[in-house]
Amino acid sequence: MVELTELRARIASMAETLASFHQTLDVEGKKRRIAELEKKMGAPGFWDDPAAAHPLVEELSSLKKAVAEIEDLTARIEEQREFLELVAAEDDDSLREEFADEVRALADEVARFEILTLMSGENEHRNVILSIHAGAGGTESCDWVEMLLRMYVRWLETHGYEYERTHLLSGEEAGIKSVTLEVKGFYPYGHLRSEAGVHRLVRISPFDANARRHTSFASVDVIPIFDAVEVTIDEKDLVIDTYRAGGPGGQHVNKTESAVRITHLPTGIVVQCQNERSQTKNREIAMRELASRVQRYYEAQRDAELKALLGDRGEIAWGNQIRSYVLQPYTLVKDHRTGYEETDVRKVLDGGIDGFIEAYLRWRLERKTKN
Structure with missing residues (x-):
C-alpha cells in the first residue's frame, strides 16, 4: 500500500521543481515577449507581408505552448495537493492506489518537461x-x-x-x-x-x-532555420554629415554642402555620396547603400553563427x-x-x-x- 507521506513528499518535490522551472525558463520574460508579439500583430499593416509575419507567428505559438504547459503542470500539482487531503480522509485502498498512479504519471510529465530547462541556447526554439x-x-x-x-x-x-x-x-x-x-x-x-x-x-x-x-x-x-535578415535602420543610430563635394561636378556641386556621409553606429559602417547636386538625392543613394551593407554585415554574422553551430x-x-x-x-x-x-x-x-x-x-x- 502506498504511504500518504510518500505521496505528499512527491507532490511537494514536483511543486518545488516547477517553481524552479519558472525562473530557469524565464516564464515572466516569455509572457512579456508574448505581449510584445501580440501588440505587433495587432498593428495596422502587420499582415501585409506574410513572409515577415510568419516567423513571428511561429515564435508566438512556441512561446505560448511553453508557458501554457508549465502553468498547466503547476495547476495540476495544486489540484493533486488538494485531492491528497480528500484521499487521506477516505479509508479506501483502491482510491489511494488510483491516486498514486496519477501522481506517478504527473511526475513523469514533469521529468519530461525538465528537458526544456536544459536548453539554454538562443536558437533552441527554431525550426x-x-x-x-x-x-x-x-x-x-x-x-x-x-x-x-x-x-x-x-x-x-x-x-x-x-x-x-x-x-x-x-x-x-x-x-x-x-x-x-x-x-x-x-x-x-x-x-x-x-x-x-x-x-x-x-x-x-x-x-x-x-x-x-x-x-x-x-x-x-x-x-x-533563421528568419530572413530584414534591415531596419533607426535614425537615432545614424550620424549624418554634409560637406562640399571635392571632385568634378560643376560649380553647384563644389560650392554647396550637397555631399552626404552617413555613419551607422551599431556596426561602424560608413557610406558617402557626392554624385548628385541635391543633398536629398545624395542622402537617398547613401541610405540605399547603407541598407545593403548593413544587410551584408548581419548576414555574415549569421553565417559565422551557423558555422559555429555546425562545427567540423x-x-x-x-x-x-x-x-x-x-x-x-x-x-x-x-x-x-x-x-x-x-x-x-x-x-x-x-x-x-x-x-x-x-x-x-x-x-x-x-x-x-x-x-
Whole structure:
C-alpha cells in the first residue's frame, strides 16, 4: 500500500521543481515577449507581408505552448495537493492506489518537461532542416540512411512535429543517398541538435550472400532555420554629415554642402555620396547603400553563427561517429559523447531516441558549466 507521506513528499518535490522551472525558463520574460508579439500583430499593416509575419507567428505559438504547459503542470500539482487531503480522509485502498498512479504519471510529465530547462541556447526554439547523407559503405550506407529516416520520422510523429520532405535522392541499388526534412514544432532544434554527426551501423548485411558483418556510416545535419535578415535602420543610430563635394561636378556641386556621409553606429559602417547636386538625392543613394551593407554585415554574422553551430563534422567514416548502432554480434546503441547506451536496438530504430536526447542535453550543459 502506498504511504500518504510518500505521496505528499512527491507532490511537494514536483511543486518545488516547477517553481524552479519558472525562473530557469524565464516564464515572466516569455509572457512579456508574448505581449510584445501580440501588440505587433495587432498593428495596422502587420499582415501585409506574410513572409515577415510568419516567423513571428511561429515564435508566438512556441512561446505560448511553453508557458501554457508549465502553468498547466503547476495547476495540476495544486489540484493533486488538494485531492491528497480528500484521499487521506477516505479509508479506501483502491482510491489511494488510483491516486498514486496519477501522481506517478504527473511526475513523469514533469521529468519530461525538465528537458526544456536544459536548453539554454538562443536558437533552441527554431525550426530545423534535418538532412541525412550516406557515407562509406555504398549500398549498405544508403540502406542505413533509409533506416535513420524511418527512425526520425517515427520520433517526429510520436511527438507531434510537422515535417516536410524537401529533397530525396535514391540509392543506385537500394536505399537513399540523401534526404532532407524541414521540421516545425516545439523547440525542434533544442531536441534534435543531439543527432548531428556521423552515425555508425554494424550488422549482418542483407545484401551479402555470404551473410558477413558490415559497417555502414551516415551523417546527420541539423541546421536551425533563421528568419530572413530584414534591415531596419533607426535614425537615432545614424550620424549624418554634409560637406562640399571635392571632385568634378560643376560649380553647384563644389560650392554647396550637397555631399552626404552617413555613419551607422551599431556596426561602424560608413557610406558617402557626392554624385548628385541635391543633398536629398545624395542622402537617398547613401541610405540605399547603407541598407545593403548593413544587410551584408548581419548576414555574415549569421553565417559565422551557423558555422559555429555546425562545427567540423569530418569525414563520414570510421573514427568520426557520434553514435554506434550494433545489431551483430550483440545488440547495443551507444552515444560516444555522453556514454549513454541502450540494448534494445529495435526500440531505438523505431524512434525511441528520447534517452539519447536527454543525455546529450545534460552532457552539453555540464560541459558548458565546467567551461
